[in-house]
Amino acid sequence: MPYDAAIVPAQLNPELTPDLEREVRFFMKWGYLVVENAITPEQVALLRDALDETFTRTKSQFTHQLLEEDERFAFLLDHPPIFTRIQAILGNCVQLHSATARVTEPGAPDQSWHRDGPWPVDPDGTPYGSIPGQINCGYYLDELTMQNGPIVIVPGSQRAPFKPPEGHPRFPDEKFVLAKPGQAVLFNGWLYHRGAANKSDMRRRVCLMCYQNAWMKSRESFDGPRMTKLRENGTPAQKLLLGGVAQW
Ligand SMILES: O=C(O)CCC(=O)C(=O)O
DSSP states (O other): OOGGGGGSOOOOOOOOHHHHHHHHHHHHHHHHEEETTTTTTHHHHHHHHOOOOOOOHHSSEEESSHHOOOOOGGGGGGGGGHHHHHHHOOOOOEEEEEEEEEEEOTOOOOOOOOSSSSSSSOOOOOOOOOOOOOEEEESSOOOOTTTTEEEEOOOOGGGGGSSOSSSSOOOOOOOEEEEOOOOOEETTSSEEEEOOOSSSOOOOOEEEEEEEETTSOSSSSSSSHHHHHHHHHHHHHHHHHTOOOOOO
């Protein structure tokens, strides 16, 4: 399958500022990073409107292929405050795994602990050095509280060479991330995580943009009209993100 070789980055790693280096170190140690001012109040309002309209249409807890649903989601693909950090951690060869919105209704129960990928983990990687690289970015559009169900994580668990337990038992060092609209929560797909029960009387809305090494398989095909157009006419990074190198 031919692909445009010009969309393949010339270097694997970008140059990092000292601040970015510090954030990368934090992420590598703990498996998550809360990014302040990731989106503006105007962008929060725009995403809320777009997601509310999408949810009215689909009536579905999950919206997959989110970027096809509404033009207002499009900027999330390579939104600089996040994409810069994704590239700082994963390198320049990055592909989108999926773009999803999740609307958690009042009364929704606790999610079980899970990892997003099926691949086993070894903290040492393989002799070659490979470790599956996938980072999810949650833009929480409602302030997370202990009532509406924060995302719960076990910092450092991305390196555990065993699966999380079934259900949602407590971990002594679990952390309830009380994210605010405007912040974004980056988390390693192999971090033990779960959304807590929504005991409030309001919906809890999140857009999840999931990135990975460009050589991993994506969940979504990005073959709807909006993304097909962008893969043909976008920047080299956008083309790569949307699976511009499908096979080689
Ligand atoms: O709802 C959340 O905060 C986490 C979502 C999640 O882990 C998932 O959809 O797999």
